[in-house]
Amino acid sequence: MSQHKELQLNLPDITWLWISLFILSITLCISLWLFSNDITSERQALAHQVEYTNLSNDLSNASDYLTTEVRAFVMNGASKHLQNYWVEIDKTRTREKVLDRLEYLGAPSKELALLEQAKRNSDNLVLTEIRSMKLILLVIGVPEQMMPNAVREFRLTVDDYALSDGEKVKKAREIMFDEQYYQTKLQIMNPISTFIETMQNRVSRNAQDVRYRTDWMLTLIMVLSSLILFLLISVVWIQLFMAKNAEENIAAKVNLNSDLNE
Numbered sequence: 548m549s550q551h552k553e554l555q556l557n558l559p560d561i562t563w564l565w566i567s568l569f570i571l572s573i574t575l576c577i578s579l580w581l582f583s584n585d586i587t588s589e590r591q592a593l594a595h596q597v598e599y600t601n602l603s604n605d606l607s608n609a610s611d612y613l614t615t616e617v618r619a620f621v622m623n624g625a626s627k628h629l630q631n632y633w634v635e636i637d638k639t640r641t642r643e644k645v646l647d648r649l650e651y652l653g654a655p656s657k658e659l660a661l662l663e664q665a666k667r668n669s670d671n672l673v674l675t676e677i678r679s680m681k682l683i684l685l686v687i688g689v690p691e692q693m694m695p696n697a698v699r700e701f702r703l704t705v706d707d708y709a710l711s712d713g714e715k716v717k718k719a720r721e722i723m724f725d726e727q728y729y730q731t732k733l734q735i736m737n738p739i740s741t742f743i744e745t746m747q748n749r750v751s752r753n754a755q756d757v758r759y760r761t762d763w764m765l766t767l768i769m770v771l772s773s774l775i776l777f778l779l780i781s782v783v784w785i786q787l788f789m790a791k792n793a794e795e796n797i798a799a800k801v802n803l804n805s806d807l808n809e
Contacts, residue, residue, distance in 0.1 A: 564785070568778050575771040582764040589757040595652060596750040600743060602645045606662060609641035610669045614723075614732070617676040621683050621719045629680065633695050636673070642666050655749070659752050661742040668734040675722055675731070677701045682719035687710045 613632055620628035635641065646666060649659055681698050710718060715799050722728060 549745040564782050571775050578768050585761045591700050592750050592753050599746050602766045603739050603743050606645045610735050621723055622677050660764055661738040663769050665735050665738040677724050682715040686715050
């Protein structure tokens, strides 16, 4: 019985290696998951930056479009420009859709407030544009009940009604091209410009933070992969070479016992 025990393989305990491999493998899996999430977050941030910029430009372009159409109407009285204007206001509703989309995307409240301010200023400008439209429509001879609802409900001042047709046309064109109109347009564009700058700075900072984390995670993944590979090689080496050496030692002991017995 004692000889049988002497013949057993005396292999080193490699349990700690397996435990280390298990822990490192779990850590590697978690690191890969975090790395993948960071890459996705960076791509989403950049995609949002593009969409935010496009949406803010849509708001700016919608305001410019309304200005172009109403100015064209007061200059030549063509009804198509009046129709285009109110299709944008009542049906297309680009400005409202921009704000709804930004809110859906989760734009920060401070940034969203800038575009809401631009929208409010644009609404104020619409009142000036409606006044100009109504003056021209009165000159053309369109009955108030046939005017677009917002134009019909807009109340001109007594002085406006007292103007002659020529003076009405002059006033309508004047308020569409004067300094006050220009300043109000700036009050629309300035918040939009501030929004774009603020948003781009925020996205750039976030992207930089994510890029730093991804670089750090990539380094960690490479280190963990190297350690796992090293431990795997160590386990194979211990199991193959150390086992072989142990068997050779046992064989030598068997031969030595045989010689002693003889």
